[in-house]
Amino acid sequence: MQVARVLQSYLDGETDEATARRVAAHLKDCRRCGLEASVYREIHNALGRRVEPDAAAVARLRTFGESLVNDPPAGDDGEERNASPPAGA
Numbered sequence: 001m002q003v004a005r006v007l008q009s010y011l012d013g014e015t016d017e018a019t020a021r022r023v024a025a026h027l028k029d030c031r032r033c034g035l036e037a038s039v040y041r042e043i044h045n046a047l048g049r050r051v052e053p054d055a056a057a058v059a060r061l062r063t064f065g066e067s068l069v070n071d072p073p074a075g076d077d078g079e080e081r082n083a084s085p086p087a088g089a
């Protein structure tokens with residue numbers, strides 16, 4: 001049995017229910033495969049995160065950046081005058 005391949009299919013949810021159940025049972029029995037499964041799962045999650053960036057978050061960030069460029073916040077120009085030292089010292 002090609003454990004690695006079956007494991008990957010299992011973690012991708014590509015196995016039928018009977019196989020999935022057999023793999024789950026084996027993972028409980030076999031510490032080595034259980035470890036391998038957790039590694040595969042982590043790799044799978046990491047890849048999934050990279051392949052599918054949060055498009056909504058990216059769009060929001062881009063809109064926010066553009067709003068900063070196009071519509072800068074109104075500055076109060078009284079700050080500099082308050083900070084200047086007294087004249088004629």
Ligand SMILES: [Zn+2]
Nearest residue numbers: 003030032033
């Ligand atoms: Zn095993």
